[in-house]
Amino acid sequence: MNPPSAAQAVNPPSAGARGGTALAFLGVLAFSGSFPATVYAMQGFDPWLVAIGRAVIAGAIALACLKAAKLPLLPPRRHWPAYAAISVGVVFGFPVFSGLALDLGASTAHSAVVIGLLPAATAACAVLRAGERPRPLFWAACTAGAVAITAFTFAQSAQGTPTWPDLLLVGALLSAAVGYTEGGRLSREIPGWQVISYVLVLSLPLTLPATTVLALTTPINPTPASWAGLAYVGVISMFLGFVPWYAGLARGGIARAGQTQLTQPLLTLLWAWFLMGERFGPATVAGALAVLVCVAITQRART
Template sequence: MSQMKPVSQLQLRPAASVEVEAYLLGAMSVAAFALTLPCAKILAGHLSAMQIGLFRSMLAALAALPILYFTRSACPNVSQIKRLLLMSLGVVYGFPILTAVGMQHVPVGHGGAVLAALPLATAIFGTLITKDRPPLLFWLASIAGFVAVAVFAAIRSDMGGGIYLGDLALLGAVVLAGYGYAQGGALSKEMKGWEVMCWALVLNLPVLLPLALLNFNVADFSGFGAVQWGALAFLAFVNSLLAFFSWNRALALGGIQRISQLQFLQPFFTYSYSIILMGETFDPLALFICIAVITFVVVSKRALVKR
């Protein structure tokens, strides 16, 4: 007699329940990621881009080490280690360093316009990695969402005057992060979402620690106050670690292409923070475009469901 394959708890849950969890976790992660550029901007006047990128990843790796130890997480296999190292090129090195470079040259709102391409990059790399082929309607809705967000961010930041040096760095960040997100989402189907990010960080600790020490200078922290320390702590322990626990889980549950579309809402989270935390004036255009973007996200979701 053939043996029956064990049924996972995920397979026993209703599809609607799994989908709701995926979208809630994804939205929560995007809300955290939306503070990346503001926090990097706060630190830009005190630390170099290399320091910001290395310090946030190194601190996150040091925090991930005891998590893996006390949870007795199994060591990934050779194939998984290879993909974790490839993933780390984007989420451990590329995105943290290049976004910091960008924030030394362009305003936060301008940077948001460039990062509006991140959902498309994630969906494209997700398609290449998983071999899943979304329908044409999905890509049309994704491109429409990207255009809407880019127009909003451009208007908000009064863009003009050609290409900035920071744009090139941010475009590089988009490509590398898109690849890292997609690789992490694919790995999260084999490993737990929090394990994926913890192992990606810890495997790079032998490189991160010496590089961070080489770039460390006590004098650079002389002007640090509570705001600067808070920004660095948020980038390290939330954006480089905890937010990826929920993000990788969301990508695994809901699919890379589908959940990546939630990143179109990231500039609007950043804009909301600027109103709540910095007292900026509410812009009705933001509400209008946000509704349009949500519509495109719903269309892309339905396009994937109807395949």
């Protein structure tokens, strides 16, 4: 059998790319409930406890999965720098920055700006770290989608000049872009569920003591809603969502499959409407159509 040509190596089969996009979207669907769940969790727990404690919950699940699969509890040392970068990005950076932004008054709709810009930042990181080279059409559609979703979410939130929560959201954006890129790159050789499991296990020496101290020193007034929110961000946002997400990035391309996250702000707004009573008008339909068109174009633009 002849080896694949250079063009075939760069451009994965369309079926594989579509499968990667579908997996990535499952991850996006899981992540879309993170902001509303965080708001609920902070009704009974300190923002820092929510941000760090979610990683302990997910870390316990990760340990159980690794033991059930009879795998070593620590990954090879050569991958530790990549795991450290992922940990800084998605275990600490994004949860802490986004949680503090929400605690300081950023609404769920306004915070969705981060998600609207995240695919563009992830694509840029994919060029720098993963060696991907999207075509100009991809960048045009990516930029158009980011602009559309940013305008849509700002219109929904009706907020003006940048504030401290905005700067925190930018920090969350950059953190997630790095964590997603490194995780997608590592998932090309290691299954996605193992990647996030090892990230969480390697983070436990920091997250477990910090969570213990926060639990003993911060006010705790749990309610059923706050417990449900904490469970969601710990089990789904911090673990289960990353399993199809990293697999999708590895299979469909980090830059390309990552564009499915352009749909996340709209999904988040739907969750906010359903769970929190936030309302939005006809602009939602226009925003949804604009984003879906941009996503379709990015999926057609081969790397």
